[in-house]
Amino acid sequence: MIISCQNVQKYHGAQLVLSDVTFDIRQGEKIGLIGRNGCGKTTLFHLLSGEERPDQGQISVRRGSVIGLLAQIQEVGDNETVYAVLQRSFAEPLQWQRRLRELEQTMSVSGASDDEQAWNRLLKEYGNLQDKFEAAGGYEIESSIQRVASGLGIGTGQYERRFSSLSGGEKTKVGLAELLLRRPDILLLDEPTNHLDMDAIEWLEQFLQSYDGTVLAISHDRYFLDAVVKKVIEIEDGEAFTFHTNYSGYQVEKEARLLQQFADYQEQQKKIKQMQESIKRLIEWGKLNPQNVSFPRRAASMQKALDRMVRVKRPVLERKSMDLQLQQDDRTGNQVVILDQISKAFGERKLFSAASDILRYGETTALIGGNGAGKSTLLRMILGQEEPDSGSCTLASRAVVGYLAQEAVPEENGQSVLRYFREEAGLEEGEARGQLARFLFYGSDVFKNITNLSGGEWTRLRFAVLMHRRPNLLILDEPTNHLDIDSREALEEALEEFPGTVLAVSHDRYFINRCFGKLWSIHSGQFSSFSGNYEYYKEKQAEQAAAAQRKAVASEPSAAGSIKSPAAAGTAAQSASASAGTDAASRRRNNGGQPSGEAASAAPNRKPRPAASWEQDIAAAESRLARIDAEMLDPELASDAQRLAELQGTRDAVQQELDDLYNSWLNEATE
16 A cells, blocks of 8 residues: 545635545556546645645555655746756766766876775775666666657757746646656656647556556546556545546446445435334324323334434436537538648748648548647638738638637636626626526636636636637637546537537547547648548558558568569569558459559550659549539538439549559559
8 A cells, every 4th residue: 555545624715625535545556536627636636745734534655655746846947947857857866977977087186096095985985876876777867868758749959948938838748757757656647638749648658557656647538547547536525436447447337336326325215204204103103192102212213213324325417517509600601611732830940831621511620730730820820810821721701710729818807707708798697697607607606717717617618608609610729628527528519519610629539539520630741631530540540651661661672682573573562552551453353354444554564654644633533522522511412312322423433433543553653
């Protein structure tokens, strides 16, 4: 056992935050701490780290255990660099290293002949320090810092930046890196994935899976919880409930527990009612027969038993969550956002170039990419807040945009939640308070200063304003950041019902998989469009990477440096074709052994076609496919099954032609 909490109670002023928290944590366990916003998770972290003390109860941490809390790193010197912060984890080994350099210099100057006794002392100290330095991993300090920093997306170009000049998200990343490098016995992570891109999140998951110490993470990232934790502690109504499973297993077990608790509650209520009726009858009989004292005695005895009974709490089967209902006043045309060869760079740094695609009415598209890739910049260009270096971005004429910026900080103007919402939505006080209650702002909550709101509360308030404006195009920048799981699920349900168009930047893989059928990706300065959710995208990315690797291996010259034989070249071509997910051979068999369509131009003894010719035919086929897709999306055809079936048949034929063109081009390129 490394941590034990027994009946912990904690007040914030007059508000009881934690009423009766009891749980145990064993060495090496990976635990997810979950609960609604404001339930006391962060308060519990402060208690475990020793920053605060419980008002009642006891918290025991195994003696000698080193606790690392992410929030502790945020206070650093004004002139301290990022690299200096990362080196903090190795403060003692670096001190030994400095002493080793001093000893080396002293010994090189003095020499063994001057004072043999002093020389031996220096040599002994040097040997001891060197052993300690090596045992502490001193020779791997640079590589360790590089491995963790690069894994979390902290480039070497940021090493010399002053920590105080970083954004909040960048500070959190550097703080997380410093904490992981320190490798404490107990890691307390509060929303560690909030400011990380997908690659960094996946790296962190792998790091924590192999971490020797104990990990306790507050997180609303459901994929992260499934990948890392094997135990879930839920804080609800001031108490802690433990589930020995990951998040998906917790959902199943929580539902089963609630149903069982409700059955137990109903059974107990039935028994209580029977006992109360029996007591009432005994009292009435005692009044009718005053000479018989057994009736009052039995009634009093039964009443004592009823008073001593441990009551089963009535479970809340469905808790209130954000009531987000997204509707639109008017729809747009079919083409909502048109990107036409847009490019953007800041100085020498190119974000993306020649980005082209069409976002159609009713589509839900997620924009993904690493931190700093240019996702928010692209959103600002779509909104007209920033100009592209080249190309154009066009919005539909009837587009009513609802924009949720990433963690936009409210102005320090003393506005209350109620006043801010009334001014933004133009509502009377009574109606405004009713609307705010749908977003979990009850009673005195509406008089809170907006600058004092938590991240989750501020996001809910902005969604309340957004819903009132009834947009037909939603542009959301990291909308799930700081929302608890219940609010995320409410947002997902609202987006599933929303008839309009959605474009969202997000690193929440669960959110993307559930709500989005198309991806825009910005990676290594390249913009690309992909039909499918994130899981399918990752699967195809892995297939393409494997195909590229097989193609590279197949195209390597033999060890003797000789030219491949015709048979070997044919094998390489077949391998490359299979790697790209095609099967031209089967199509040739289906056509009586002859190459299909344009594939004839790649047959032996024929002059190869120029690349421009292939590209022209492929572009024409893609254009026809796009026109068919646009026609099929026309709302007027929604009830015309015959016309839709005809279009689908035509689309299949054009798709087959496009596949054949790609296959033939690939075969010609590899022969």
